[in-house]
Amino acid sequence: MTVFRTLLAAGIGLGLLAGAAIGQSADEKAIQAAIKARQAQMDLYAFNLGALGAMAKGEIPYDAAQAGAAAGNLAKLTTLNGMAYWLPGSDNMSADNTRALPAIWEAGSDVGKMARDLAEAAAALETAATTDLAALQAALGPVGQACGACHKAYRAPE
Amino acid sequence: MTVFRTLLAAGIGLGLLAGAAIGQSADEKAIQAAIKARQAQMDLYAFNLGALGAMAKGEIPYDAAQAGAAAGNLAKLTTLNGMAYWLPGSDNMSADNTRALPAIWEAGSDVGKMARDLAEAAAALETAATTDLAALQAALGPVGQACGACHKAYRAPE
Numbered sequence: 172m173t174v175f176r177t178l179l180a181a182g183i184g185l186g187l188l189a190g191a192a193i194g195q196s197a198d199e200k201a202i203q204a205a206i207k208a209r210q211a212q213m214d215l216y217a218f219n220l221g222a223l224g225a226m227a228k229g230e231i232p233y234d235a236a237q238a239g240a241a242a243g244n245l246a247k248l249t250t251l252n253g254m255a256y257w258l259p260g261s262d263n264m265s266a267d268n269t270r271a272l273p274a275i276w277e278a279g280s281d282v283g284k285m286a287r288d289l290a291e292a293a294a295a296l297e298t299a300a301t302t303d304l305a306a307l308q309a310a311l312g313p314v315g316q317a318c319g320a321c322h323k324a325y326r327a328p329e
Numbered sequence: 330m331t332v333f334r335t336l337l338a339a340g341i342g343l344g345l346l347a348g349a350a351i352g353q354s355a356d357e358k359a360i361q362a363a364i365k366a367r368q369a370q371m372d373l374y375a376f377n378l379g380a381l382g383a384m385a386k387g388e389i390p391y392d393a394a395q396a397g398a399a400a401g402n403l404a405k406l407t408t409l410n411g412m413a414y415w416l417p418g419s420d421n422m423s424a425d426n427t428r429a430l431p432a433i434w435e436a437g438s439d440v441g442k443m444a445r446d447l448a449e450a451a452a453a454l455e456t457a458a459t460t461d462l463a464a465l466q467a468a469l470g471p472v473g474q475a476c477g478a479c480h481k482a483y484r485a486p487e
Contacts, residue, residue, distance in 0.1 A: 211372040
């Protein structure tokens with residue numbers, strides 16, 4: 172099928188699902204691919220927050236366009252559908268290469284609410300980022316708190 | 330400043346910009362952070378395309394909700410502002426850990442047009458993905474072609 176040859180020629184597509192380690196079961200491969208993907212999303216959060224944090228601290232000059240781009244990226248990233256990344260069985264007791272605690276998937280987990288809190292704080296930050304430096308600084312607080320709340324509740328220490 | 334303590338406590342923020350390797354200059358750290366971020370974006374492309382490709386090939390059952398989620402993620406990801414990731418000086422002749430060719434930054438580069446082509450193809454895929462399997466299969470082609478065109482022109486072989 173031409174579509175898949177095109178995807179393969181592009182160097183994308185099914186490679187991730189194929190898994191890197193020999194001897195992994197299909198499930199283990201899918202779990203590792205999901206863990207890698209959600210960590211990629213966290214890396215993109217951190218990259219965009221890094222630029223905003225550096226501006227807020229005065230380490231780099233405030234630039235409304237740059238701040239708006241970073242905050243706009245962050246806001247979009249927080250609205251990605253993460254169901255495929257947060258597979259049951261991808262917690263740190265069941266899988267390697269992750270600090271995600273089993274409590275994420277247990278009854279009473281409020282991880283969904285925490286994700287919505289982050290998306291809300293990021294949407295507010297997107298507006299604030301292009302207003303001025305003081306607005307950017309103020310709006311970073313709730314984003315950091317949303318990150319921290321989820322990490323504290325659902326991420327194992329290093 | 331409380332905001333930054335909160336960000337640091339959340340384990341995010343400035344760590345990426347701080348760089349991993351001792352002895353890196355500030356510029357080198359920024360370049361490596363940008364390379365890592367754009368590779369994270371590519372990983373997320375691949376993860377979402379992997380699920381869509383597996384459905385299109387019949388390796389997993391077609392599921393409109395799952396396909397829509399993956400294609401919706403892909404469409405959002407293709408509209409992220411990449412200016413901060415594609416720093417001048419982050420090509421494979423100037424920096425480690427990248428296959429990005431210097432031609433990306435040279436006069437006459439059509440990398441911007443290629444990025445818009447990908448975003449257009451991904452937007453069409455988002456609509457097609459929830460229609461039916463045949464529509465999904467047809468709409469994957471242009472996405473794969475957009476990926477491949479840019480990789481062929483601007484990415485060094487492994």
